Amino acid sequence: MSEVEATRLREHPRSGEPLLRLRGIVKHFPITRGIIFQKKVGAVHAVDGVDLDIYPGETLGLVGETGCGKSTLARVAMRLHDSTDGTIVFEGKDITRMKGENLREVRRDMQMIFQDPYASLNPRKTVGTIVGAPLRLHKTVPKNQVKTEVQNLMELVGLNPEHYNRYPHEFSGGQRQRIGVARALALRPKLIVCDEPVSALDVSIQAQILNLLNDLQDEFNLTYLFIAHDLSVVKHISDRVAVMYLGKIAEAADGSQLYTEPKHPYTGALLSAVPIADPNLAKTKQRIILEGDVPSPINPPSGCRFHPRCYQRKSLDAESQERCRADEPELRPHAPGHVAACHFPLDARIIDALAETEPGSSR
């Protein structure tokens, strides 16, 4: 793809065929009782009907709190978990129930970077072996060239190629994450799922890895599904952002629209909770402090899943409140590329109050 074309796609991410299309993805983990005769007594509704498109060359940010199902969704998309329901289409091919050699071939095009660089690298293997493993498995380069290729990859991600024979413990956290990036890149995939790739790193190192991911995307026209709970990191790296709450997409929007004009009350609360590294703005910022915790995904609330914690709902009349409780809102478009699942989306007044806290204008 030419550079011009890539830019066009980023500006109009909805044009063209999606690289990955998820439709009605449901993933329930059964809860069983009994030792020999296992009886299903319930299910954890980890992902409960998610539609998502990821277009070539874009970065889709997926945010949400612990237990909202964002990692499970990514794992289902990667076929690491089998979905309970729904279809996964990758490059026009339905891969939902694909098996064996065919699946292996598809997996060559989708790779993953994990959160914890200490746990995701085998401590008993050298860097060369770790980064070379995908090459050896998929036989994309002849055996005698694996070492050269691995060293190229190491150089590409900013590691010293001479450290080919070192073990993971000899590297710092940031360097280890670079090893993880090199491994994900080895097969020149089209899609890379980054599952909280910088959460375990210090700020100064975090910025190094974010810049590296950006550079690699430009160089290899990669598509990222970027999962994180840090909203400022997600905003920095993503072209489009989707917010998940209890197994469902609450809101999704292009670029910074989600941050300037949130429609879903949950998004508004998330944004207002982000600490701002700017003391004056922090003092004037309006905070929406949500009450309680995320409900259990074993028994998700009826209707809108956010209704028991929703601060907007309290200001509504009884009939509307009942609607939130009983009637599940669908994802409805609010602006081009902006969808939200809320019966009573945030109005301009609240958005203004949130927008005033945007630090951009002052300094």
Place this chain on the structure above:
Amino acid sequence: MPEPLLEVKDLRVQFPTEDGVVKAVDGLTFSVRAGETLGIVGESGSGKSVSFLTVMGLITKKSAIVEGEVLFQGQDLVQMDNDELREIRGPKIAMIFQDPMTSLHPFYKVGDQISEMILAHEDISKKEAFDRSVEMLKRVNIPQPEERAKQYPHEFSGGMRQRAMIAMALSLNPDLLIADEPTTALDVTVQAQILALIDQLQSEFNTAVALITHDLGVVAEHCDHIQVMYAGKIVEEGTADDIYYRPMMPYTWGLLRSLPRLGHDTARLTPIAGAPPSLIFLPDGCSFSPRCPYVFDECRAIEPELLPIDGHHAARCHLSLEDRERIMAQEILAPS
């Protein structure tokens, strides 16, 4: 100006290891006044936790080489034995930790764990102690505190566990609360709840708080005085305004620039090059010099002093003040 509650003077904590001596804290001097919130920011391995574990008497001369003084209300904690420390730990200084799952005992009911703390220090009946713990759980906004006190930690969510930890820490009404990354393991909405709670309780109990964190956003909002630590030393300290609007030390600049922020549309972050130094082989001169973009010969030879700039604002840097002000205005705070 009131007497400082806690005064740490030239504290050094070193751990002898097979590979050499780890200089975790390297000459730390600071003080905390009653009711004040002190923020300590730094990356992993900067010595921020070790210094406060020493203040708590959890790192002692038995496990490390501890030099310097930790004066709490005039008494030196470093010289105290365990029995004397016990009189301080809990009633005077309390601590909450990063991971509320590992800091609560999984086998005991939450209420009993809080009671245990009260019973260890006060001569009251078990019933009274349990009632006090229920009362504390109520104060940290745990719904149905009577039932919750009889539950085990695994029945609590992450945010509630941290609330229970706070309840335990404040149950004896300490003068100083040390919060070591209290919200790092929590989601952002829960983090906002917990920080608001600490603020509220602080004003109720007039407790001084030392908030240790790596999150520059958290300290900006909650701290009166901020210390930036690097390789076991304070490299810059001052009010929140000093640190965010008039930073005077290249490491602080690096931290601020590598931070993606809402509202700032920077195409590229400016990370700090390289990685923090090994605490066994600290670089000569300024410990930040190998990563500093403005380094010159003097930095590699002589260690800079923590020199006052104005008021409480101080920084360690060999660059002249004029140079730093110019760099700060042109490169650091200039809108990109």
